[in-house]
Amino acid sequence: MINAVHKHIKSNLPFLMKSKLLLAVSGGLDSMVLLAIMQQLKLNISVAHCNFSLRGEESDADEEFVKHQANSLKIACFSKRFDTEKYAHTTKKSIQVAARELRYQWFQELALKHGYDFVLTAHHLDDQVETFLINFTRGTGLEGLTGINEVNGIVVRPLLPYSREELTAYAIHNAISWREDSSNSSDKYLRNRVRHQVIPILKELNPSFLNAFKQTISHLREAENAIDKISSFYFDKAIKNTENQLIINILELKKIPNYSFYLYQWLKKYGFKAWNDIAELVEAQSGKQIFSSTHVLLKNRTELIVARIEPSSSETYAINTIDSSVNFPLKLVLCNQSNIPTLDKNTIFVNADVLQFPLTIRKWEEGDYFYPSGMQGKKKVSKYFKDEKLSLFEKQSIWILESNSQIVWIIGHRADARFMSKNETINTIKITYNNEKSI
Template sequence: MRQQLQQHLNDNFAFLQGKQLLLAISGGIDSMVLLELFRNLPYTIAVAHCNFGLRAAESDGDEDFVKQWCAKNNIRFFTTRFATQEYAETEKCSIQLAARELRYNWFSALLENEGFDYLLTAHHLDDTLETFLINLTRGTGLDGLTGIPAQNGTVIRPLLPFGRDEIEAYAVANSIAWREDSSNASDKYLRNRIRHQVVPILKELNPNFLNGFQDTLVHLQQTESLVQDAVTELYSKIVTEKEEQLHIAIEKLKLIPNYKAYLYQWLKPYGFTAWDDIYNLINAQSGKQVFSENYRLLKDRDYLLLEKQQVHRTQSIEITENQEVTLEQGRLTLYSVTNVTEDRGGKVIFVDKDKLKLPLILRKWKEGDYFYPSGMTGRKKISKYFKDEKFSLIDKENCWLLCSGDEIVWVVGKRSDRRFEIEQETNNIIKIELQLL
């Protein structure tokens, strides 16, 4: 197995040579085999052990076991203890998720603070099979069936080509000591039930099941690569990125066979789960929305618009001379000037200070708002201006009005009101500018 691992590393992870490697070691058979293998290979290693405090003296025994092994073999050892139960209750998540978040946050800190290049874990082929079956039972896209990745950033999983039986055989043949985790014998968790009740039947039905499963993973990974190529190619034709928004052209999307699959691939990174609701947006009325934790998807005429949810929308802000305010679009400033020198295409206006009621008010629009657009005659409702300028629903929500009392001075960054324009006899000029961030 050592020669097979070395060949696997040479073929796929040659960049590990000369790097500082941190091994995540629990004390169980998988991680102790990983540690023993790398101790006998030409790599620079150290050990990180997490004590989750979930099994009382047994957890402390695991920590002592790994610590003593490292001391005996002169290998750097790092350990930490977590209040896992308290963390899970505070974060309102499962014990498994709490333990995962705690350990990987700690591992990341170790890599950064101690100068390690990569973290190595002892995940193996049976772990991949169990994950595959868990995802299959819950319903998943193709990406949930392609297995545990061999590399995820700085995390490397070098034992993925090897099954649990191979690892156990190597441990016995080489007299490797390990600690048994009593929780692994319990069927309380879904993964353990699959491990104890489902996987043995599959292996009994086909003694070469793991080899066949590994071949299937390769085919699925290749298929996923083809899917990603197609998804990327069509993205540029249908999706437009505008000011931290995605605009998905609905009519173009509907021309694609299986367009729902493409929509799923484009939107899944944003945390959406209500896929039927998203697909129904295609034929819904404008204004319908679907939310994920941090994003919303909005139907607006011929487009689906994706944007990050606004945490807080201030109703109004006061701003006066020689002051600045930061908005979503940029930084708004008001300063006195002696003459008009610049024209920035709507991002700066000059107004007659004597016509203003300071402080000015920044606010969102409301029904019935109107102004007297510069360069035009008569007045226009803000809602009509939005329609003429083809504002999306999101654009309307994000738009600010700068007002003097009840009168609109500027649709910020777009069109000023002619009532406040400077004239030949103007003595006091204020420059109002939107500086884009």
């Protein structure tokens, strides 16, 4: 098996050969085989062990076992104890999800602190099958059926093509010691029920089930790659990606066959799950919204707009002097200016003689009015927004700069004529807005 793994790494994961690697080692069969093979291949490895404090003395014994094995191989070993139950209770997550989050957060920290290029885990083909079946029973898209990725960021799974049976045979043949996790024999967890009750039946129905499964996964990934290319093609036709919004042109969207499928492809990374509601949003009245935990999708006339959910704010922020800058809630820079070049929407030039400090930054409010530059008379801010056809998102994100309770600038949009410098103005202040937000 070691020759097969070596060949697989050289062909498909060659970057591992000269990288600094951190191995996730629980002490179980899979991870001890991973440790043995990587050590025999003479790769640059260290070991990380998580003690989740879920099985009392057994968890502690696993930790000591891994430390002993790493020490005997003269390999650096990191270990950490977690209060997994407390974390699960605090975050309102299952024990398995909590343990997974704690594990990968710590691996990331170790990699950053000690300069590891990749973290290796011992996931194998049977894990791939279990993940496929669990996702299938819960309902999933194509990405859920393609199972576990061999490379996901800095996490690499070099044993993914090999079965648990192959790993067991290798461990026995090479007299590799391992620890048995008593929780693996319990059917309390869904994954264990799939492992103990479902997969044996599938293997009984088809003795070559695992090989057939590998072929199926390969076909699904080819289909996924093809769909990604088509999705990207339609994305370019129907979508405009701005600094802080994703804007979908509904008229262009409707030209796409089975457009709801592509909506799913485009929006899934923003955490949306109410796919029936999203499909209906295309024909809904303007102003209707759908929320994920992090983003909101808005129907705005002939567009669907995706934006990050911003916390509401009634706070005000002060700018006390010229030659000042602020970085929150947005980046604004003030400085003296001797000339007035061509204007743009993110820069204004104001008359220092009529400006009164401190200046205030705040959210706009109903009833606000200003004297728009380039126009005669005053105008309500809400009417200005309507005339500019600003979406609900755009209105919610707008800040006002004011002096002595008078609007100086609808920041990033329109200055107030009362404060603007003229070419003959002696004392001019340049105010620049830098929008660095993204979706």
